[in-house]
Amino acid sequence: MLSYVTTNEGKVREARDYLDAVESVAFDYTEIQADELGPIAARGAREAYAHVGGPVIVDDAGLFVEGLGGFPGPYSAYVEETLGVERVGELARRAGATxxxxxxxxxxxxxxxxxxxxxxxxxxxxxxHDLAADERATATTDDAVVAGDLPVRLFEGAVPGRIVEPRGDGGFGYDPIFEHDGRTFAEMATAEKNAVSHRGRALAKFGEWYQERSD
Known part of the structure; x- marks a missing residue:
C-alpha cells in the first residue's frame, strides 16, 4: 500500500484520481528551510518512510510570483500565516508583478x-549511502542515516497564471488571488481545479511512473 503522508484529505482524494490504492497517514515530519521545494519534500519523504516502513509520498508546493523573484515560493505557508494572502496579492499588483x-x-x-x-x-x-538496504529500512528518524542516505524520486508539476484581486469562495490558501484561464482557483469546482492544478500534474507524472515500477 502506498501512503500519502498528509493531514489534508483533499490531497488524498485528488491522488486517488491517479493512483489505484493510496491511504493517508498523519505524521509530523521535519519541514526544513530551503530555497527550493525539492529538498524540503525529499527530507520529509525520508522521515516518512522511516516512520511508515513502506512506500510513501510527500508533497511540497508554493506560489511563485515572477516579478518578486519567486516570492513567496517555498515559504508560501509561512508567508500566508504571517502576511496573509491578500497582502501578498497587494504587493504583487503594486509592483506590477502579476x-x-x-x-x-x-x-x-x-x-x-x-x-x-x-x-x-x-x-x-x-x-x-553504502549501508545495506535492510539496515536503511529499519532506521528511525533518530538515526543519522535517515537525514540523507535514502534516494528519493521527485516529480514536479506547475501551472501558470496571474495575480488578481481576490475572487471566489472555494479552494484554500492563495486560490482566491491566482487566476488561470480567466478564473481564479477559488472560482473553480474541485474537479475543475484538480484537472489543471500543479499537484494534479505532478501526481499524473508520478502515477504513470509508479504503475511501471509496480508491474
Whole structure:
C-alpha cells in the first residue's frame, strides 16, 4: 500500500484520481528551510518512510510570483500565516508583478534504488549511502542515516497564471488571488481545479511512473 503522508484529505482524494490504492497517514515530519521545494519534500519523504516502513509520498508546493523573484515560493505557508494572502496579492499588483505560477513537488521513497529516468533523484548528503538496504529500512528518524542516505524520486508539476484581486469562495490558501484561464482557483469546482492544478500534474507524472515500477 502506498501512503500519502498528509493531514489534508483533499490531497488524498485528488491522488486517488491517479493512483489505484493510496491511504493517508498523519505524521509530523521535519519541514526544513530551503530555497527550493525539492529538498524540503525529499527530507520529509525520508522521515516518512522511516516512520511508515513502506512506500510513501510527500508533497511540497508554493506560489511563485515572477516579478518578486519567486516570492513567496517555498515559504508560501509561512508567508500566508504571517502576511496573509491578500497582502501578498497587494504587493504583487503594486509592483506590477502579476505573472505567477503554482509549483508542486511529489517526493517518493520506498527504501530501494531507482533506475535512471528523466525525473530527478535526491540523494541528500549521501551519508551512509553504502549501508545495506535492510539496515536503511529499519532506521528511525533518530538515526543519522535517515537525514540523507535514502534516494528519493521527485516529480514536479506547475501551472501558470496571474495575480488578481481576490475572487471566489472555494479552494484554500492563495486560490482566491491566482487566476488561470480567466478564473481564479477559488472560482473553480474541485474537479475543475484538480484537472489543471500543479499537484494534479505532478501526481499524473508520478502515477504513470509508479504503475511501471509496480508491474
Amino acid at each position: 505573472r505567477a505560477y503554482f509549483r508542486c513537488v511529489i517526493a517518493y521513497c520506498d527504501g530501494a534504488p531507482f533506475e535512471a529516468t528523466p525525473e530527478p533523484i535526491d540523494y541528500g548528503d549521501r551519508r551512509g
